[in-house]
Amino acid sequence: MQDLKNKIEAVLFMTGRAMATEEIANFCNIGSVGAIQEALNALIQDYTQRPSGLEIFFDDGKYRLNIKREYNSLSTRLVSNCELDTPTQATLALIAYKQPALQSDIIKMRGNTAYDHIHALKEMEFITTEKSGRTRKLKLASKFFEYFDVVEETLKQKMTEVAERQSKLTEEPKKLEPDSQANPEIQETEKAVEEVKEIKIAPKKRNKLLPEQVVLEIQKTSPEVLKKLNSDDFGTTA
Template sequence: MTDLNEYKKRIEAVLYTVGRFLTVEELAKMCNLGSIGIVKDCINELKKDYESRDTSLEIIDNERAYKLNIKKNYLYLTTQLLEDTELDKSTQETLALIAYKQPVLQAEIVKMRSNVVYDHIGKLKELEFVTSEKAGRTRLLKVTSKFYEYFDVVHNELKSKMEDIKTEENKSLSPSFNSEEDKNEN
């Protein structure tokens, strides 16, 4: 009979390989474990193991789904590696714009960023971060579920986080009218 340590190793291997959130049911199926209870026990044990070893990895959960992830204070190391290998800064900016404005017409993105976005969009579609569908003489662009999983973003929170960034940016860029009023009063 296989022991709990063997089950933990299976679950850890699957979480590492898949790199996205998996439900308990998905883990049970992928690891050939019939009991959801055993999967939950293994996840809890793995979480404790990672905490006690004080590693750069952790198991995070999101509404009954689990993912092996890099701790936030070590993300800067891997983010730089990913930027160098997969998406250059300009392509990342195009992706961010699509994510913020989605669903958005390709023609609108081209107007904002120039013809170079055609190459960006091609790469983003190839990496399956963006989908496009015919919309008249242009295409309608949206980010995919892979985008949300890869960048560890919750779908419903994306717009509000970007709005917060925009608000902060506007505050820092707008001139201080109060200082002018103060000068006129004196």
Template sequence: MGNSRPMARKDETLKKDIEALLFASGKRMHVDEIAKAARATDLEQVQRLLEELHNKYEQDDSSLYVLNEHPFWRLSIKDQHRKVADQVVSGTELSKSLIETLAMIAYKAPVLQSDIVRIRSTKAYDHIKELEELSYIRSSPKGRSKELHLADKFYEYFDVSKDQLKATMGSFAKIEQVIDRLGEGEANEETAVQETDQGEEPEEQSTSIPAPDQEIIEQTADEAADAPLTESVDKQPSDAEKKEQSLLKSDES
């Protein structure tokens, strides 16, 4: 009787399983993670088959491609076909207003929540809460406010690494200009908060304060949403939010 030992899986069967994993994942996967999910025992075989898949998609002139970001791999859509594909994902979980707030956090992270509120107005409280619930950002206590950081899901959702983030967001000089222009409205925002503390209704945010360039935001979101921008009227901040803003102003004075 011969000795039994685990046999390496047949190339074609394993290659199809790897291809299916990359497609279903929709994100980049570590080669070890691919091997484990495919129940492959030979890591060198997995690496070789990934390279074969990469070459196959290149030779077939496909709208898809297999990208090697050593030691990560992913199956993605080529840029020239992305707009067509985006038409079927216009129902993304992120609205454009939410993406704008997320883009500002991505640009300045790590950043205090109070700084984002000054730029994006009090609606940012709801945005930040929703982004945390969706796991795009995480927060940690920082003085009387909290510090916002990008979470792993952000990089997976936008198919970007930490090193590639700034390049992917496009012209940071333009974003700086937008932030500077928005900064001119901070005094009005603080006045509205003070009036709220005195029991008066805050004035509606001035429509003359420009939002970040849509082109830049769309680059950041990889054109994740094509629906027209709709903004709800800013609601009054909660008691906890008023307290945070009041404490921050007292520190500044």
């Protein structure tokens, strides 16, 4: 039992993400999901009884090794600059603005490169996706509000203000110059994206990652995403 608990603990630590029992069993090369569940329960109990800065968090059928909430302020000091380039930040802002957003709508407004942005944002657990007809529905994940310096109520208030402005645009007749191709509604949406970015697309702390922390981040990142990154994306110190 202890050996299995150690394996589970190592898997949760190395992946750094939420995992279902079946996936943990696969990583541990254990055929019995029941045995994994029993060891998980024992490991959770161990963490509640021992002095530790970590805990195993269970949500939506998945387990994750997390820093305890009382130490969140410490963890933010170890977070680097937002690991998102400007285009990906804009896509995230648009998802936040429209959430729940349809992936097809985001692609129409941001172009086909937004597929890569959405994939990266999902890998980083800033958003969740679920099937919705022939497309997918995109929502902000809890990690978004933990990582970025904004509360959900503030975001909702800003979204309400923007929606009201867009509603007025729809009701008012278009006043465009004959040779103008500008669309006021699109311009208003773009303005909203920038305003949303002003609120939240900035990490709580902007410290650089230490080299050993970069190694941990690389271990948590999928091969597909790593292929698209270069050394500058990890914000390492000189």
